[in-house]
Amino acid sequence: MNRNRDFDVIIIGGGHSGCEAALAVSRLGFRALLLNHNIDNTALMPCNPAIGGPAKGNLVRELDALGGEQALAADFATLHLRWLNTSKGFAVRTLRAQCDLKDYASRYSRVLAEVPGLFVYQGMASEIVVDAGRACGVVTRAGEKFSASRVILASGTYMRGVVHMGMTSFPSGPLGQVPSPEISESLARTGIELRRFRTDTTPxxxxxxxxxxxxxxxxxxxxxxxxxxxxxxxxxxxxxxxxxxxxxxxxxxxxxxxxxxxxxxxxxxxxxxxxxxxxxxxxxxxxxxxxxxxxxxxxxxxxxxxxxxxxxxxxxxxxxxxxxxxxxxxxxxxxxxxxxxIEYDYVSPEQLEPWLETRSVRGLYCAGQICGTSGYEEAAALGLMAGINAALSLRGQGPLVLGRDQAYIGVLIDDLTTRGTDEPYRMLPSRCEHRLLMRHDNADDRLCRVGMEIGLLSADRWAAFEARKRAIEQERERLAAIRVPACDRTNAILREMGSSPLAEPAFAMDLLLRPEISWDGLLKLIDSDLSADLGAKIEIEAKYAGYARREAGRVRRLSSMERLRIPDGMEYGEIPGLSAEASEKLSRVCPRTLGQASRIPGVNNVDLQLVQVAIERARRLSDGGRAGAAGRDLPC
Ligand SMILES: Cc1cc2nc3c(=O)[nH]c(=O)nc-3n(C[C@H](O)[C@H](O)[C@H](O)COP(=O)(O)OP(=O)(O)OC[C@H]3O[C@@H](n4cnc5c(N)ncnc54)[C@H](O)[C@@H]3O)c2cc1C
Missing domain, CATH: 2.40.30.260 (Elongation Factor Tu (Ef-tu); domain 3)
Known part of the structure; x- marks a missing residue:
């Protein structure tokens, strides 16, 4: 392996994002080099070793449903666990785990070592080699050269890192690690804009x-x-x-x-x-x-x-x-x-496509805190998506872009690439307008199929998912048919739960719709072999069915605009009547869809209508579609 300097993908950085990216690339069948300047810091948690919490927990569940690793690493390392937001309803209920930081890291290191096609190597990347606007390799500080047509930069908070304690400051990475000084210059030479953020930690x-x-x-x-x-x-x-x-x-x-x-x-x-x-x-x-x-x-x-x-x-x-x-x-x-x-350089994320490739250097992807985020979960989610998209592009397939109505991961990437961020971006439930549809409990329903279709979710896991769905469906049908008798015993149990007594028999499913009756409460009235988490899923879906239907209708109404594709190379300066501000911001962000354009601050409804007219004009003029995929939906 050591003589081989040619890879399909090189991943710079062995943090949470780099590990996920490397695993995704190699599990999708490509040869990957994970280059980390210190392989002993693989999946290091430089801050609190806690995973999950509001919205972040949803990211971890989604990543797991797609075939990522972080959920398993967190479960392996959990010392202390809490359900959060239990009083605020199921839509925002989420897990938070306090982890053993060594167990978490060692689990990642073990899995990295076991995956075929992945080579982990210690070396400080000092230059990303670019030829004719395409990434083609990496040079290390020691002068070693590696080539690959795809490079994923996942260098976290290390780039020109400076630590501040009182009035003293010195170059450093987090937690006493060495900083990464040269890669910033290499990026700047390609025209990529870097900015600085700060993050702090506790004694x-x-x-x-x-x-x-x-x-x-x-x-x-x-x-x-x-x-x-x-x-x-x-x-x-x-x-x-x-x-x-x-x-x-x-x-x-x-x-x-x-x-x-x-x-x-x-x-x-x-x-x-x-x-x-x-x-x-x-x-x-x-x-x-x-x-x-x-x-x-x-x-x-x-x-x-x-x-x-x-x-x-x-x-x-x-x-x-x-x-x-x-x-x-x-x-x-x-x-x-x-x-x-610690202060560090990051790549302002409006320069990235919604599949995390930089617009100015093709084949170069960014993932993790380098994209302006903060948090292990955000980093891992971005790493997974960068890895998947690098692999899909090697296969010659279109990118995987998750919708805002499909996954928190979709919201995260859309927010970053569309609006940018002027502070370290952290995922929050309030950022997600469709959160009733994107709960902690239904990440598998939303994303396992995507993971299976791209080949990241194994056949065993897909089979387990389908078996679970069948068990839920059968139990739902059974509950809709079981009649709970209106007897003294039933009514005593109902009163205990603060629920009104029955005058005549009722279907078990109808009882579960009562807000005061949980799955555990229902089990006092009927028997079930279903596991507690699948039972809770039936309860959540029953109670949320009305909201979910309304929300799904809203998503459908918005989706024609959301997915309307803007042709490549749209000249916003030539759209008559478009405001100068909108023209400047649209030209900078280069949105891929009208939905994405609608979320750029400074672009208003009139601007959107003008862009829509321009898309339709481009579609009419397009030569059977060869002039760009004008007006078609974005693949996802
Ligand atoms: C001080 C501090 C406080 C934080 N506070 C919080 C918090 O309160 N809550 C929270 O959720 N998150 C917090 N974080 C953020 C969390 O630690 C990061 O978001 C997460 O670690 C980012 O993961 P990453 O994979 O993007 O980068 P990192 O975990 O930083 O990993 C980067 C990797 O890149 C490698 N690398 C860097 N440059 C090179 C190079 N040139 N060549 C080869 N390898 C290179 C490094 O060795 C490392 O392995 C904090 C981070 C720090 C540093």
Missing amino acids: RICRHSVDWDSLPLQPSDPSPAAFSHWGPKKLHRGYFCAQTRTSARTHDILKAALGRSPLATKKLDTAGPRYCPSIDDKILKFPDKESHPIFLEPVGRESREVYMQNFSTTSPPDVQIEMIHTLPGCERALMIRPGYG
């Missing part, structure tokens, strides 16, 4: 130095659960999280040190994650808030480190220690790693 403290008895503990959820549709559901190992909080003393310490804060002094004013602000940001921006909750979370079975969720900071280390000692339970805590902020 880590020693587990043995925390007074756990004085803190409210959060045990793991007692019911067995898993992200993956394919692995076993399991109970967890008795690890717990705990809550503490800041006080006026914590805030005073931070305020007294503002002269040494890179954020307050504006030494560091690069945009950071709005939805995950540092404690410095919170205290500066919300001075009236008296206290902020902090969660103490384990990072590994054998690790003595504790992660301090909600306490990321760029303050000087001595200030961090003082602040930690003001937190209840942490009065004697030993700080093992100080928190820090």
